[in-house]
Amino acid sequence: MGHSRQRRIEEVIAHEAALFAALLVVALVQTALLPRPFDVTFNLMLLLAICHGLIAGTTPAARWAFYGGLALDLCAMTLFGLHALALLAGVIVATQALSRLSRENWLVPVAGVALASAAYHGVYAFLSTLLAAPVDPQAYALYVLLPDTLIVTIPALPAYLVFRWNEARHRRSVPVDVW
Amino acid sequence: MLRDRSYRLSQPARRSPLLIILLVLAAAALLAADQAGLLGSLRTHAQTLISPVLGRLQGVGDWISSLPRLLNDDTALRAENEALRAEIADLKARLIEAEALKFENARLREQVRIEQAYPWQLLGADVLALTPDTGRRLVLIAAGTDQGVQPGMAVIAREGGNPPALIGVVETVGPQTASVLLITDYSSALSAQVYYDTNVTRGVVQGQWQRGSRLLLHSVARDAPLNAGSTVLTAGLSAELAFNLPRAFVPPNVPIGVVETVQETGRERLASVRPFVDPDRVRYAWVILASGESRK
Secondary structure, eight states: OHHHHHHHHHHHHHHHHHHHHHHHHHHHIIIIISOOGGGOOOOHHHHHHHHHHHHHOHHHHHHHHHHHHHHHHHHHTOOTTHHHHHHHHHHHHHHHHTTTSOTTOTHHHHHHHHHHHHHHHHHHHHHHHHHTOOOOHHHHIIIIIHHHHHHHHTTHHHHHHHHHHHHHHHTTOOSEEEO | OEEEOOOOOOOOOOOOTHHHHHHHHHHHHHHHHHHTTTTHHHHHHHHHHHHHHHHHHHHHHHHHHHHHHHHHOHHHHHHHHHHHHHHHHHHHHHOSOGGGOOHHHHHHHHHHHHHHHSSEEEEEEEEEEEOSSSSSOEEEESOOGGGTOOTTOEEEEOOTTSOOEEEEEEEEEOSSOEEEEETTSTTOEEEEEEEETTEEEEEEEEEOGGGTSSEEEEEEETTSOOOTTOEEEEOOHHHHTTOOSGGGGSOTTOEEEEEEEEEEOSSEEEEEEEESSOGGGOSEEEEEEEEGGGGO
16 A cells, blocks of 8 residues: 555656656756847747647646746846746636636637746746836837737647647547437 | 547546645745855756756857848858958967967967957957846856856857957856856946046946847936047046945946947936947956956
């Protein structure tokens, strides 16, 4: 009994470590690999966390946001928890706001990512003001929030469809059956 | 018999919000602990592990970023090509053994050239990563306390035919890496000056990236001379007044940029400044470790 419980704990730890490692790779890609057209950064981590959240729910997405945020903090040498809190805010706001809408509505991912981006930048600007330097809200909204939100909503629908396809594959449910 | 059945995804399962609350609290606790300096050693070890990977990925990222520019921006490509040709010609003239030319040598020669022209002791460092989002303009460089880097030190770079110019100030330092706050960030404000014959016009250069511009020179006296085309340099007021502040590391007379337009408000004059170096394009930079008398 005790042996199986210990094994279960080991499995959970291994699973969480694997998730963190995968999200660290995503953070590295976002930090070093992704191109920045017109100096606008593509927030890959936010996109993945929201798509996952819209499919799997707030709690699993919050885990992604937490680990992904820590990975971004690590890559950017920012204070630990800064990106994590901003991503958590984005995930919670978007998934809760859209929880009553059908998962098959194609506007859900676009609205979810836009909402999440707004919440993410709101919290990030607030924490930056609190911990580093004051931020001009109007200018921040115009030159940071707006372009970042626009660019991250473009691939929201295709990314969401990939997550849906993956979810269906895992559940072994196919659109054709025999009767 | 086969029949198509519409595919419907079930709504996500509702779970207890306890884990979410715990994660938010954990993130806030980590933030508070890091702000209080309790996670220094953890950060150090993590940075030591991650820096080499970031450095290699940055090279691949640069190549990916350059692809659309190579395909679309023909004018920029031609200008870059000309600049590169001029640089190659310059290097060929200066180096005895052309076949032994390497990128590291070119960098070191560039550093020596700057040190001969200016009273600065420099430390060269690769730019490992740009900030992963656009909230703040930071870059990570491959030099830290082990090499003598301290918070507040000025970081310079060179681009094209422009003089070596300030790109930012070191904000946080690890043993092997340092985070540099770029001068274009809104939270960056440095004392600056413009020379006119025997007069000096002083003001504050502040980043304007989050406001859609690059640099703004403000707090200039209304009657002070200030014209388009003038060169803006650091004033190094913190160092001059011997303030015990991190900014005291920034020496005077480090080039920043050129005044583009000047306008007057009720009490002061404002000028938009074009930096000599675009901080976002810098891939190699130098930290000014010491300057002038302190160098000796």
